[in-house]
Amino acid sequence: MPWSVAAISANLRAVANLPTNKALPTRRSTSFDPDVALAFGEVFQSMRVERGHAQDAFALVAGVDRSYYGKLERGERQPSVGLLLRISKAFGVSGAEVMAAAEQLMAKRARQKVRRR
Template identity: 35%
Template sequence: MSTRVAKPKTGRPRGAGSFDSEVATVVGDVIRKNRLAAGISQETLADMANVGRSYCGSVERGESQPTLFVVLKMAAALEIEGHTLVRQVEHALARRRFKGATKPKRS
């Protein structure tokens, strides 16, 4: 009698709420900005990062939230260090979140 071991499921579990549209949008904006500054097409970036072209577009539009591994692959393809790309995302998020904040009134 042979016993089959179930293959583990990949991806996010059904109903998981770990997608953050604000973060996904900012990550996409930062990647697009760096790609355009490098003068390469979305297709070229996807090929260099070894990800699908449609997925690359989905990331840039903020429809997909890439894993750290994908972010690092895209950073390498853009010839920048991963921490630099992550720091750009952090700064963009901070600017976005505090842009609408009002300064406290002085008494």
């Protein structure tokens, strides 16, 4: 037998004494904020519907994959700055206008949360 009982026992004791990483966080850091993603999604959807565009047709005009654009509108993804500017340009508005609309929506939701408490 290549392994002796003594060698196996020594290896098990060594493994049992290895330091654990209990100090490490269990979740990884992320920049995704569901409130932000939902606010931008609602703004994108309302602007698109207001202008009478179909989702897939608008995604094509904006240069965004249609399935990804759908995830943006549902708040499953958060737009990068570059993507925000590209979508804003397709709407014919500035990125600042879209950002302001999302900020107003988030502030409104925050006030509603406070009232419910």
